[in-house]
Amino acid sequence: MADCLQLRCSKDAAPPFGQEVREKLFSLRKDLVFANHGSFGTVPRSVSEAQRRLQDEIELEPDKWFKETSEKVWDLAADAVARFVNAQPENIALVANATTAANCVIKSLSLSENDSILIADHTYPAVCHTVEALQESTRAKIISHIFPYPVQSEDQFCATFLSTLESDASIRLAIIDHITSQSAMVLPIRKLIGMCHERNVDVLIDGAHAPGHVPLDLEALGADYYTGNLHKWMYSPRGCAFLYARRDKQDCLRPPITSHYWKRDFRERFMEQGTRDFTPQCCALTAVQFYQWLGDLDSIPRYNCKLLDDAMPMLASMWKTSEQELPASMKAPGMRLIEMPLPKGFKTSCAYDVMKDLAHNYGVRVLLPVWNERIWCRISCQVYCQSDDYVRLGKAVLKWYEANSKNDEA
Numbered sequence: 370m371a372d373c374l375q376l377r378c379s380k381d382a383a384p385p386f387g388q389e390v391r392e393k394l395f396s397l398r399k400d401l402v403f404a405n406h407g408s409f410g411t412v413p414r415s416v417s418e419a420q421r422r423l424q425d426e427i428e429l430e431p432d433k434w435f436k437e438t439s440e441k442v443w444d445l446a447a448d449a450v451a452r453f454v455n456a457q458p459e460n461i462a463l464v465a466n467a468t469t470a471a472n473c474v475i476k477s478l479s480l481s482e483n484d485s486i487l488i489a490d491h492t493y494p495a496v497c498h499t500v501e502a503l504q505e506s507t508r509a510k511i512i513s514h515i516f517p518y519p520v521q522s523e524d525q526f527c528a529t530f531l532s533t534l535e536s537d538a539s540i541r542l543a544i545i546d547h548i549t550s551q552s553a554m555v556l557p558i559r560k561l562i563g564m565c566h567e568r569n570v571d572v573l574i575d576g577a578h579a580p581g582h583v584p585l586d587l588e589a590l591g592a593d594y595y596t597g598n599l600h601k602w603m604y605s606p607r608g609c610a611f612l613y614a615r616r617d618k619q620d621c622l623r624p625p626i627t628s629h630y631w632k633r634d635f636r637e638r639f640m641e642q643g644t645r646d647f648t649p650q651c652c653a654l655t656a657v658q659f660y661q662w663l664g665d666l667d668s669i670p671r672y673n674c675k676l677l678d679d680a681m682p683m684l685a686s687m688w689k690t691s692e693q694e695l696p697a698s699m700k701a702p703g704m705r706l707i708e709m710p711l712p713k714g715f716k717t718s719c720a721y722d723v724m725k726d727l728a729h730n731y732g733v734r735v736l737l738p739v740w741n742e743r744i745w746c747r748i749s750c751q752v753y754c755q756s757d758d759y760v761r762l763g764k765a766v767l768k769w770y771e772a773n774s775k776n777d778e779a
């Protein structure tokens with residue numbers, strides 16, 4: 370059945386990035402400026418077609434899939450992911466998403482009230498809540514690293530992290546983002562992992578935004594645990610992610626759902642979670658093929674980065690606001706922040722409404738995260754974007770600004 374997952378367009382040359390990729394490979398609405406790939410991604414048609422082919426094949430004889438074939442296809446997909454992220458195959462398990470992987474690690478720890486978990490003020494909310502839930506049941510403490518603002522250098526960032534790490538000797542696990550969600554910062558994870566390990570603190574790297582966005586070499590990185598989504602920057606159907614665990618950390622890990630295989634090897638434990646559709650995870654196979662066919666890590670992040678390097682100063686000048694201050698090494702290739710132009714007295718609590726207003730009435734999808742008492746505009750770039758998208762985005766936000774300033778004056 371793995372044949373259905375083979376990318377059908379792989380013999381053709383990939384179209385040039387920009388409008389042609391958008392029209393030929395993706396289904397995005399023509400009139401939409403889509404600058405929010407970072408939240409839910411968008412699945413290329415050829416990858417969705419592979420998933421549907423597999424689903425159709427399964428329905429010809431469902432029992433055959435569940436009893437005979439699924440494990441083999443699952444294994445092929447997990448192997449493809451392991452090769453892509455440079456991990457030993459036995460250290461990679463496929464999961465539905467980064468939230469599931471974080472739940473697995475956090476809930477498998479046996480902590481007591483004498484232990485602590487280190488998170489940060491930029492940790493993804495669902496992951497924070499998982500830690501809070503563990504706190505309710507174990508009384509373990511939560512220590513939060515407050516990011517410096519602005520981040521001036523990796524050294525400054527690491528110094529503030531170290532001071533939080535050293536503030537409490539009871540920290541057992543540090544949860545560190547590879548690329549933060551609300552602030553789009555690439556953290557110096559190699560250095561941070563080193564600091565934690567010197568102090569016997571285990572590390573879970575939350576790389577929800579990393580696969581396909583930045584190169585990964587998980588065995589060389591040496592994190593105890595690492596999770597990455599494939600349904601963001603790797604073009605897989607939603608519900609496709611992985612959990613890496615170093616060999617010596619695997620035994621205690623249990624999937625949040627206990628099912629038939631709970632005592633098998635690390636990878637297999639995650640396969641059987643009750644009866645469900647795990648075709649998204651099997652499509653990791655197709656997603657890796659698609660990514661490599663389209664341009665791979667050589668050209669995809671480079672294209673996104675160049676487009677944003679040009680777009681951000683253009684928007685800053687159009688909006689008369691500033692791009693987030695960050696050292697070059699901490700800028701994400703495909704995701705950047707700029708301050709939103711806001712009418713006087715505009716409250717940060719309105720960010721969500723503004724986001725909806727921009728989408729419904731101005732045709733642009735962006736994320737408007739709030740931190741450091743500001744509303745930021747998080748702008749994503751993907752191979753289907755082109756410079757004109759950012760000009761349209763800029764003008765749409767200005768129109769919104771003008772309309773809302775007039776309302777203020779009225």
Ligand SMILES: Cc1ncc(COP(=O)(O)O)c(C=O)c1O
Binds near residue numbers: 407466546575578
């Ligand atoms: C840093 C980070 N961690 C975890 C997640 C959760 O990902 P998922 O919803 O796929 O579980 C996200 C989602 O955007 C994220 O940005």
